[in-house]
Amino acid sequence: xxxxSQDPRHKITKRGQNVTFRCDPISEHNRLYWYRxxxxxxxxxxxxxxxxxxxxxxxxxxxxxxxxxxxGSFSTLEIQRTEQGDSAMYLCASSLDGYxxxxxxxxxxxxxxxxxx
Amino acid sequence: xxxxEQSLFLSVREGDSSVINCTxxxxxxxxxxxYKQEPGAGLQLLTYIFxxxxxxxxxxxxxxxxxxxxxxxxxxADTQTGDSAIYFCAERSxxxxxxxxxxxxxxxxxxP
Numbered sequence: 001x002x003x004x005s006q007d008p009r010h011k012i013t014k015r016g017q018n019v020t021f022r023c024d025p026i027s028e029h030n031r032l033y034w035y036r037x038x039x040x041x042x043x044x045x046x047x048x049x050x051x052x053x054x055x056x057x058x059x060x061x062x063x064x065x066x067x068x069x070x071x072g073s074f075s076t077l078e079i080q081r082t083e084q085g086d087s088a089m090y091l092c093a094s095s096l097d098g099y100x101x102x103x104x105x106x107x108x109x110x111x112x113x114x115x116x117x
Numbered sequence: 118x119x120x121x122e123q124s125l126f127l128s129v130r131e132g133d134s135s136v137i138n139c140t141x142x143x144x145x146x147x148x149x150x151x152y153k154q155e156p157g158a159g160l161q162l163l164t165y166i167f168x169x170x171x172x173x174x175x176x177x178x179x180x181x182x183x184x185x186x187x188x189x190x191x192x193x194a195d196t197q198t199g200d201s202a203i204y205f206c207a208e209r210s211x212x213x214x215x216x217x218x219x220x221x222x223x224x225x226x227x228x229p
Contacts, residue, residue: 033217042220043160043205044219045218048216093160104209105162106160109159111159
């Protein structure tokens with residue numbers, strides 16, 4: 001297993017365009033999280049999935065943002081009508097669920113950096 | 118469970134010990150974490166501590182937890198230039214749906 005993979009690593013787009021990021025978690029991890037990180041800040045929680053079910057969404061996730069995990073494996077995060085304020089690093093992380101020790105640890109991907117011009 | 122605070126910057130000389138501090142507000146936090154982030158990379162888990170522990174040691178890393186003061190620290194012994202990075206404290210609490218909340222990070226600079 002190569003860990004959590006994110007694609008693309010960098011995306012530059014013009015304001016108003018749509019962008020989509022993909023995350024492939026560690027294969028046996030059934031929880032998948034999306035975080036946003038802006039310069040000088042820690043990661044801010046956006047949403048998470050348990051298998052294919054989206055269990056929680058942050059108030060940061062406006063209606064321009066949508067996340068899916070259709071088969072409980074990879075996930076996509078789409079931002080519609082991008083704004084300059086959307087420029088950030090989008091981090092994906094995964095974990096086991098339940099009460100195992102692995103459920104208490106997030107493994108992060110390298111992130112997808114979005115720049116909106 | 119969302120207020121996790123850290124000082125922004127720390128500079129130390131190579132070979133000295135570094136101590137990075139963190140305070141949190143949720144007394145129900147069950148796990149507390151230290152993550153490391155190098156430029157352009159994601160977060161790498163360094164260590165974590167369960168709330169019923171006071172101390173955890175792992176090679177050059179020592180974590181101290183003071184539950185009464187809601188204070189967590191990370192000590193790096195014999196700090197090396199490769200330790201230069203941003204260090205994030207995080208906490209997880211059943212009060213917040215077991216979400217992970219991160220501090221703003223401490224940028225550690227190791228001077229050769």
